[in-house]
Amino acid sequence: MKVxxxxxxxxxxxxxxNTLNRLGVEPIISDDAETLRTSDKxxxxxxxxxxxxxxYLRERGLDVVLKSLTQPVMGICLGMQLLCASSEENETECLGxxxxxxxxFPGGGLKVPHMGWNTVSDxxxxxxxxxxxxEYFYFVHGYYVETGKQTIAICTYGETFSAAIHHANCYAVQFHPEKSGIAGKRILENFLRL
Amino acid sequence: MLAKRIIPCLDVKDGRTVKGTNFVGLRDAGDPVELAESYSAQGADELVFLDISATNDGRKTFAGLVGEIARKINIPFTVGGGISSAGDIGALLDVGADKVSINSAAVRQPALIEAAARNFGSQCVVLAVDAKRTSDGWRVYMNGGRIATELDAVAWIKRGVELGAGEILLTSMNADGTRDGFELELTREVSESVSVPIIASGGAGSMDDFADVLVRGKADAALAASVFHYGQIGIPELKSFLKMRGVEVRI
Structure with a gap:
């Protein structure tokens, strides 16, 4: 399998x-359009x-490549937010x-960034x-993606937000599976099995 | 619910884990890679790995160890010690560190915090502050506690957060290695003064000490070294104890 x-x-x-290596997968790290298009995951x-x-992505044409992919794609943390339409972080138009x-996150009494192990549900x-x-997963983020029809897991930290989203070939997680111990490893295994 | 974090800290000198009292009198505490793997398996929420080597050879050994540990653990991993430029930070992140802890270099050159946050994001910039009680409040020390500065600890931490630090690692030099308990008042004051998470460090001796600093001290995480290295407190039993005391922990 080409990841x-x-x-x-x-x-x-x-x-x-490192986490993929522990799962027996040797990933290719690349920004080449053809390599991305011909991969399995x-x-x-x-x-x-x-x-x-x-x-950075636009300058290298990676925005177009990412939008054209049809195989399973997993966005992690900022990757999830970049897969969205836009972000309040410096009013950024994202991949859509x-x-x-x-x-x-509005802050107020809450510490921001939301950092640490938080439970997810639904x-x-x-x-x-x-x-x-x-189950607990490790989060580090100052921005969150609201919940909606494509939400496949929620997390609450002041606001209830999407811990994970699935839409067509795209999966996205706000937490870091690569840093979330055994549970995080299982998420990556499940993704690789799709 | 967001869990309070329990963080073992490995002070590494020339490739070995060491621990002293009040920043002096170092003793050997074992192989850092073995300790890291063992803590990760026992349910530690994060690891902090600080280089206190005095030599260049020691520093090279450290960078190698960071990579080796990162390949073996799957929990967040903060490294620090001797970082003085954005280049140093990039090199450590490249070998698998998730966050870097900056201490003396941030005091000497506060712009480093800004540069680090801009280049790598606030989430990976931990401002480490070693504070010692003086007659007129808590004073910041640098160079591993050897040099006093003019900075007031709370004021310096507020400034650090404004510059882009995403987390504070606060060590009470008075409490460090004594096992007499964390410094509660300073921890609470800092936690209430800034909007980023606080890791309390220095003085852990009993399981009650952890509960105290996480509840009364309002710390988001508690860091300790010797009680874990020498097997005085096991992480699973500590977490069960904290849960029984009503502290949200990941079990």
Whole structure:
């Protein structure tokens, strides 16, 4: 199986590659359009800031490539937000694959970024197969994607937001499966099995 | 619910884990890779790995260890010690660190916090502050506690957050290694002063100490070294204890 991790300026690529290696997969780390198009699975990781990441993707034509993919794609954290229509982070127009807007946590009494292990619930198959409701996953983010018809897991931190979304060939998770211990490993296994 | 985090800390010198008291009197505490794997398996929520090597050879060994540990654990991993440029940060993230902890270099050059946040995102910038109680409040120390600065700890932390730090690792030098309990008042004051998470460090001796700093001290996470390294407190039993005390923890 050919698994490509998208190489760009906001990827936590080492962590994702390490976890895939532990699952017996040697990912190809690439920003080449043809390599992405001919892969079986694409993982789109991300930590960092939305507008600079989008600029980087557009400058290299990766926005067009990502929108054209038909095989299973998994966006992680910022990757999830970049798959959305837009983000409140520096008013960024994103890829528009998921019909949502990433919103800023209002703060108030809550610490922002939302950082640490939080429970998720309302879990749907097949991505969450084998995972019990109220399992903990590791989150680090200052923006969140609202809930909607395509939400396949929710998390509550002040607001209730989408912990995961599934739309057509796209899966997206707000938490970091590569940093979420055994449960996170299971999510990646489930994705690779799609 | 968001869980409070329990974080073992590995101070590494020339490839070995060490631990002292009040920042001096180092003792060997084992192989860092073995300890990291064991803590990850026992349910640690995160690991902090600090390089206290004095030599360049020691630093190279450290970078190698960071990569080795990152390949073996699947929980968040913060590294620090001797970081003085955005280039240093990029190199550590490239070998698999998730966050970096900046201490003395941020005091000498506050713009480093800004540069780090801009280049890599606030979520990976941990401002580490070593504070010592003086007659006129809590003073920031640098160079592993060897050099006093003019900075007031709370004021410096507020500034650090404005510059882009995404988390604070607050160590009380007075409490460090004593096992007499965390510094509750300072931790609570800092936690209430800034909007980012606070990791309390220094002084863990009993399971009650952890409950105290997470509840009364309002810390988001508690970090300790010797009680874990020497087997005085096991992470699973600590988490069961905290849960019984009504603290949200990941079990």
């Amino acid at each position: 490509v991790v998208v190489k760009y300026n906001a990827g936590n690529i080492a962590s994702v590659a 694409v993982i789109f990781p991300g930590v960092g800031e939305a507008s600079s990441a989008m600029n 694959i998921l019909p949502y807007r990433a919103r800023k 879990l749907q198959q097949p991505l969450f197969e084998g995972i019990a409701s109220e």
